Amino acid sequence: MACMQKFALASIAALTLSAGTVPALAQQGLDEPFQKTFREALAGKTVAYVPVAMNFDLTEGWYAGLKKELEPFGVKFVIRDPNWNTNAGAQAVTSLISEKPAVMVIHNPDVQTYAKLLQRAENEGIYVIQINMGSAYRSSAFVGANWIEIGERQTEGVVKACQGKSNKIAIIQGALSAAASAYTLKGVENVLAKHPEIKVVSSQAADWDAAKAKAITQTVLKQNPDLCGIVGFWDGMDIGTAAAIKEAGLTGKVFLATSGGGERKGACELVKNGSFDLDMSYDVPTQAAQMAGTIKWLLSSGAKPGSVKGSEYTTLIPITKENADTQTACWNLSDLKK
């Protein structure tokens, strides 16, 4: 018996010893085995950010969100602002390839311009994350809105509002050269194909310009005062569309659906005051957090750039009168920058 007891004690002692790091009576800390490699994988790495331009809610929001998530880990953040100039953007990407950052976060101006460059970047060992506007090249990750879905859901909203009314709608597109505009239009067409009763009385491009959108809408409303809905392609431009509806005294009678990044002043406030009836938001802070998450995952995975490819399409938030007052529907750029 005594022998058995001794054996048990010895084996407990042996177990304790072999476990090594297991805290004896929780007196010692426990080292988590993976955090050190994670920190090492991030510290001192450079993330380069090339938006189409700074100074508007989307790109400022992504920038602030990424910085907030990555800088505490010692990631160096560089920004190249082509200011709406596609050539300058291509040059920025080209020169970045030779500077070899660890990750490039790219906001494409169109589908083709950067495609070859991004492929070269991944061949050279740089992870490429494309945001909101993808290119023809599929890189390690795409984080962004599905424009087709945006067009579909906006149009569904308008079609629903038109039930029992004139069934006449208008479409205010963005710039013809922008793929985001063309994709959204495809979504609109998808829904309209299912609703032959809907008549499109006007489909014009307003160049993302509020004044142009207002002029077009005024003319269309004068010709078709019984219009029941308008599909607009960006809330920054559709301020003008809304102003035209308001001046015609048709607020509440013409259903205006639009989309945007969900910044409070540009989205929720305008839904609240009746300018917009539906604003499909792709919630910029969440997109930024997803980009940051992807960057952390890629850097710590050690995967060869270009060897894994995936997409994270944004879950859209439809902003209507019901949720425009809530804290979560919109975000404040000023808070995100703090």
Place this chain on the structure above:
Amino acid sequence: MKRVRISQQEIVFAVFAALFLSFSIFLNGFLSADNMLTLLQNVAVLGILGLGMAIVVIGRGIDLSLIAALAVPGGLVLQMVQNGHSLPASLVAAGLLAIAVGLVNGWLIAYAEVPPLFATLASGLFVAGLGQAALFQLDVVQWSDGMAGFERLGQGSILGIPTSIVMFAIACVVVFVLLRKTRWGAYIYAIGDNPFAARVTGIPSRPIIVLQYVVAALIGCFAGLVMAASVNSMPTRIFNSTLIYDVILVVVLGGIGLSGGRGGVVNVIIGTLLIGTMLNGMTILNIPYAGQNLIKGLVLLVAVITDTFLNPRNEETAQQGDI
């Protein structure tokens, strides 16, 4: 053989009349009082800008910084109010900024003798860059509660006429008085017609040139405020758009020759009406954007060619060169 002389103004007016007539006959809903008001309302801001450009072009110059003078001071008002300043203080700041832009333009052109094309191209870029880098948080400056009431400058109507048309009319009267009823206006024509002769006869050419650019910048600023009030925001990125070409189109189409000294407010009104009729008709016809640009470009080309034929370069223009 008696040569029939038709001024460009008359040609453009004829084109406008023909276009207007055919739209009225063939386009349902074009010739209604409502649509006429919309037509005018849509081009009111363009017309106001055209007036500013006209003053400079009559004085044999050109002001490419006009859109910057529209976007930046206008945006500054909205941004300052958003940041908690009072509306009057913001308006004064915007006015001072516009005057400063005009003074710099005028000084560069009149005293440093930089060609107006380059001087205003550079100053426009500078002002737009200043706005983007230092003044605005976002390209589109949003309306805020402190601006309440100010939207009446561009929305609603006075005695049934949309306010922006009234603003255009006021600007027309002011510029008409300046050009035709004051000595300064006469000086501007004299300088535009022949700058050397003007100087020899004792006209203070340089201060008058400075005055032209200051007035143009102030008109630009006014147009910006009307525009901001009308769309409840200031899209300052408009500087990068093709608006400046539309403004030149209005002036040249209206018959204000780029060689200076000719034309007046009536020409701007005619040019504006023609553009307004074209835009309105094309929107009702639902012509795609690319097609609209094509038509606008063609009309401008025809106008410029006609101008060259009807107002051939004379000896002094050949020596001095155009703008």
